Amino acid sequence: MLRYASILLCLAVAALVVLGLTMLASTSVWVHGVEEPYLFLRKQATMLVIGLVLSICAANISPELLRKVWPWLLLMASILLFLCLVPGIGVENFGSKRWVKLPGIGTVQPSEFGKVAVVLAMAGWFARWQTEVRTFWRGFVIPGFFAAIPIGLIMGETDAGTAISLSITTGALLFCMGSRLVYLIPTAVLGIAGAGTFLYNNPNRWARIQAWMDLDNPAEKLGINMQQIRALYALGNGGPTGVGLGNGVEKFGTLTLAHSDFILPAIGEELGLVATLGIVICYVLIAVCGIAIALDANQVFNRCLALGLTCMLVVPAMMHIGVTTAVLPNDGLPLPFVSYGGTSLVVSLAAVGMLVGIHRRNQVVVPRGFPLTREKRFAVRL
Numbered sequence: 001m002l003r004y005a006s007i008l009l010c011l012a013v014a015a016l017v018v019l020g021l022t023m024l025a026s027t028s029v030w031v032h033g034v035e036e037p038y039l040f041l042r043k044q045a046t047m048l049v050i051g052l053v054l055s056i057c058a059a060n061i062s063p064e065l066l067r068k069v070w071p072w073l074l075l076m077a078s079i080l081l082f083l084c085l086v087p088g089i090g091v092e093n094f095g096s097k098r099w100v101k102l103p104g105i106g107t108v109q110p111s112e113f114g115k116v117a118v119v120l121a122m123a124g125w126f127a128r129w130q131t132e133v134r135t136f137w138r139g140f141v142i143p144g145f146f147a148a149i150p151i152g153l154i155m156g157e158t159d160a161g162t163a164i165s166l167s168i169t170t171g172a173l174l175f176c177m178g179s180r181l182v183y184l185i186p187t188a189v190l191g192i193a194g195a196g197t198f199l200y201n202n203p204n205r206w207a208r209i210q211a212w213m214d215l216d217n218p219a220e221k222l223g224i225n226m227q228q229i230r231a232l233y234a235l236g237n238g239g240p241t242g243v244g245l246g247n248g249v250e251k252f253g254t255l256t257l258a259h260s261d262f263i264l265p266a267i268g269e270e271l272g273l274v275a276t277l278g279i280v281i282c283y284v285l286i287a288v289c290g291i292a293i294a295l296d297a298n299q300v301f302n303r304c305l306a307l308g309l310t311c312m313l314v315v316p317a318m319m320h321i322g323v324t325t326a327v328l329p330n331d332g333l334p335l336p337f338v339s340y341g342g343t344s345l346v347v348s349l350a351a352v353g354m355l356v357g358i359h360r361r362n363q364v365v366v367p368r369g370f371p372l373t374r375e376k377r378f379a380v381r382l
Contacts, residue, residue: 005296006359009289012282013337013352017048017345019267019275020338027251027259027266028340040259040340047342054346055353059360063301070117070124074146077117080110081153096332097157111162112347114150118166119173119308121146126177127301133178140183143174155198160205161331165319167191169311176307177300212329228326230255231265235276235325242272260340261332264324279338280321287314293359302358309351 021044028040036042083100084090091099091107099107125143126133133139147170155163174184199205211217211224234250237243248269251258258266268276290310297303313336320335322328334341336348 005289005292006356008285009293009352009355009359012285012289013349016279016282016337019279020263020335020340021045021048022245023263023267023270023338024259024340026246026248026270027263031259043342044340044345047345048349050342051346051349055349055356058350058353059357061354061357063299063305063358063361066120066305067124067127067301070120074117074121074150077110077114078149078153080108081114081150081157084110084153084157096159098159098162109341109343111150111154111157111159111166112343114154115162115166115169115312116309116347116351118147118150118170119305119312122170122173122177123301123304123308126173126304127299130300134180136183140174140179143179144170144187158202158205159332160195160199161319161323161333162316164195165315165333166312168315169308172311173304173308177304208331209329212326215326224330227255227257227262228323228330231262231324232326234265234269238269238272240273242268242270242275245270257332260334261320262324263335263339264321267338279335283314283317286310290314290355293355293362296362297358298362302361306355306358309355313348313351 021041024041024044025038029037031040080100084097089100090097091101093099098111099109101107122143125138125146129138147166151163151166151170154166171184171188175181199209208224212228215225215229217225230250234248234255237250238248243249248258248266250269251266255262255265264276264279267279287310290306290313294303294306294310297306316333317336319328319331320333320339323330323333334344336344
């Protein structure tokens with residue numbers, strides 16, 4: 001398993017990317033307000049090429065270089081996240097300021113870069129202070145502070161889903177690297193209480209939670225609950241085998257985000273339960289391969305980095321599946337590798353490239369010479 005972890009990882013990612021492009025060709029045609037039918041598909045294909053190039057570069061980047069530049073990467077990511085809140089630079093959609101428009105580049109989502117920066121920062125810190133992971137300051141407070149800055153800025157953008165997923169990733173890293181539970185458990189309780197207070201004081205978010213707790217309320221089926229209700233209808237309409245590629249009906253307007261935040265129900269309607277279970281299996285493979293690569297790592301930095309990148313890819317997928325099946329309240333999180341989103345695709349492919357690079361370096365065997373075979377011995381023959 002360890003030997004072929006990177007191969008299985010790449011196969012699972014390739015299957016998800018191909019499925020995502022196929023479904024974009026089916027769903028993006030019906031997006032309201034877009035005149036070019038395959039505009040989203042063309043953009044996603046362009047970002048796929050950029051992501052593949054970046055993943056190759058990430059697979060060959062030196063860990064020593066990443067350990068040196070992680071403070072600057074964290075600073076740059078924090079600045080980009082702050083720019084989302086600056087009027088005239090930040091772009092607001094659906095009540096959230098998650099995007100920033102950069103000259104010459106276009107619209108990007110800085111929270112994707114923030115997730116990688118947090119993982120690199122924690123990996124670099126724990127690699128530097130390996131012997132003090134059980135202490136309060138260097139094993140808990142300081143690495144937690146590195147993660148708290150981007151998480152706070154992301155929460156300020158009202159992107160609660162990304163902030164929660166990054167918090168889960170941070171908690172997993174702290175726990176796996178050896179931080180004491182006496183510090184983690186109270187912090188988790190306070191974090192949940194703080195997130196609950198934030199959601200309660202946000203009328204839009206709290207209305208979503210109340211509506212999610214009463215999905216059968218007829219008054220909300222055409223309002224806040226419409227996306228999740230139509231998502232359940234789409235999954236039920238698809239059945240085991242689906243209605244056929246391109247034959248789904250929910251994407252025609254009732255499921256307005258079928259190309260991004262609710263792409264899984266569109267897949268379930270057109271390709272059936274077989275395809276949705278296949279997606280779940282692909283993410284399970286990504287999780288298993290990522291954990292295997294982390295366990296096989298011969299350095300603390302590589303081990304922490306592999307674990308963080310794996311959580312960064314799998315946790316949002318779990319949340320997306322939970323939202324689209326009405327297990328969790330509605331919140332806009334894309335399905336990595338599948339949903340439309342150029343920044344998410346590029347960063348996710350770069351994360352896969354780093355995982356492959358870690359695994360490849362772990363498998364390198366340095367031949368050891370035998371000193372006795374290189375020595376010349378002289379004997380007197382009698």
